[in-house]
Amino acid sequence: MAETADVIIVGGGIAGLSLASALTADDRAKLRVILVEAEHSLAYHTSSRSARQLIPSYGPEVVQRLTDRTLRLIREAEQDLPAPVLTPRSFLLVGSEENVAARASGAMERISWDDAVRLCPQIGPAAGAAGYDAAGLDTTAVGCNTDLLLDHHRSRAEAGGTQILTGARVHSVQRLRTAWEVGAGAQAVHAAVVVNAAGAWADELAVLSGVATQGLRPYRRTAAVTAAGRAPAPDSPMVAAADDSFYFRRDDDGLLISPAESVPSVPEDAQPRPEDLESLISRLNGLTTLDIGTVLRAWTGLRTQAADGLPVVGFDPEAEGFFWLAGQGGYGFQTSSAIAELAAGLITGTGTGAGNGAGHPVAAALAAGRS
Ligand SMILES: Cc1cc2nc3c(=O)[nH]c(=O)nc-3n(C[C@H](O)[C@H](O)[C@H](O)COP(=O)(O)OP(=O)(O)OC[C@H]3O[C@@H](n4cnc5c(N)ncnc54)[C@H](O)[C@@H]3O)c2cc1C
Structure with a gap:
């Protein structure tokens, strides 16, 4: 018997966890969210291997905007955390x-x-x-306690009802009439929305799902x-x-x-x-x-990253309910909270927060299928 969810997130790195946290923190949406991670621990791949530095002047202008917004959101979240996530480091x-x-x-x-x-x-x-x-x-750059940030998102997501399954590699993704059927480990999940937060495997997951790739390398x-x-x-x-x-x-x-x-x-x-x-x-x-x-x-x-170096965030233009959250390159932590906010706004249709709404220039710059 398949589990049902509104959203299944594939990938338990900073991208998937921060989106789960943003989605389940929005009480209005009341979504049932399942996050599946292939490895037996979360953030096993790139998200545990960074330099832990957030640099507002780094990257193209759209990345800098996402970084500013992320820093603001992390500073707000820090007020409820036992230790600071950010420490000054020029x-x-x-x-x-x-x-x-x-x-x-x-x-x-x-x-x-x-x-x-x-x-x-x-x-x-x-x-x-x-x-x-x-x-x-x-001088606005900061060091980041990435373990604390990841754990904050995990616990906020779980407190909001997200079910997290580790050791659950997605091996099949099929579009049914009104939903996706995802095989993850021994589990089958039916969900209206599949989020591709699979990091280096994002284009492979698209192929598995019968969706056109985005040139992510x-x-x-x-x-x-x-x-x-x-x-x-x-x-x-x-x-x-x-x-x-x-x-x-x-x-x-x-x-x-x-x-x-x-x-x-x-x-x-x-x-x-x-x-x-x-x-x-x-x-x-x-x-x-x-x-x-x-x-x-x-x-x-x-x-x-994609050929233009910008993350790919948004619904696939051809495959209904397939959402891209990939291509964060060297900016995955410094853009994480803003990208999660943008993605949650697009998925729920609430469009809250800076840069949300499909017509917004930031959303348009990151859109899947942009040319
Ligand atoms: C050396 C280095 C230094 C860096 N320094 C910084 C820095 O200072 N600041 C910064 O902002 N960024 C930095 N980055 C970049 C940042 O680490 C990444 O952008 C970010 O971690 C990417 O997160 P992710 O969640 O997209 O990917 P990942 O952390 O790789 O997560 C993707 C997850 O998807 C899972 N997955 C894949 N396929 C499947 C499947 N079929 N089924 C289930 N699960 C699946 C994988 O197992 C993986 O856990 C650095 C990167 C490196 C390598």
Whole structure:
């Protein structure tokens, strides 16, 4: 006997969980929501592998708007949480004048190279000599306790009646006359709306459902926490190269580093390649005085994006009741609450919150099937 629901969300990362939280928090909608996750734990894939930094000046204008709204919504939610989700941590962009100028927008101000070195003395003369001699600073950027944020959404969703099934990989999706029939693990669910929040597997889920794909491609990105002889002070900014060749920041127990690579991948449980980290460490030890030593832990996640780099959010234009919530790329946390609010508004038809309503420019920019 199949379970019935109004909405079935496929994917238990930040996208699926924040939507479940937004949908079930709206008492007016009174929706029955089921969230299914293939893995035995929630947020097993990309959502547990981020750099945990939210940067209002990062990304195209529509992403920056979503980030501002997300920060506002998280700050409201924080009032009911036992600890802060967000903590101030500026973002320092370094590079050639040309590269920094091309990337500095929104909340980022241009600062002199001397000021940049004062903020992070480890990027001294060697980086300057290698052509990293211009800088921009976003003082509105924050660190994010992603575990707390994910858990907040999970508990709010469950308190609102969402049923969460883990270890329930969706293996079949079929359009019936008025609903979808979804096979997830040993369970069958009938629902009017299927939400595709499957991260790197989003296009695969579309194929399984007989729905046209959106050209979503997963790209590898690796990060590691290492020992460092001269790690930056706890209140120093995250530092990123404007040519996308590295970033680093202080972490609780060491230094977080990333080669900031964007290498196409199949959807998979991505794993770090030791040679990528070895060459990054050797390069950073040449460019800085960080004195990076042993790798304490490393991980790789998949950042999935559409050809234009914007998330894909909205009902599929051809397949009735099939809703896309994918392609968040490197912005999945910083846009999460605003995208969930937008998606919930489109699904319930209530259109509350900034940027909601199918005709709104943000909704139009993210729409599935946009050309
Ligand atoms: C190294 C790195 C650093 C990053 N840093 C930041 C950062 O600082 N700030 C930021 O905002 N973003 C950052 N990101 C991006 C961010 O982590 C992602 O955008 C976000 O986690 C994507 O969330 P998601 O829910 O879409 O995907 P996922 O977390 O991958 O969740 C998708 C889920 O769907 C499940 N699934 C797939 N297929 C099925 C199926 N058939 N049945 C059931 N379940 C299925 C998967 O198991 C998975 O759990 C970073 C990413 C990486 C890799």
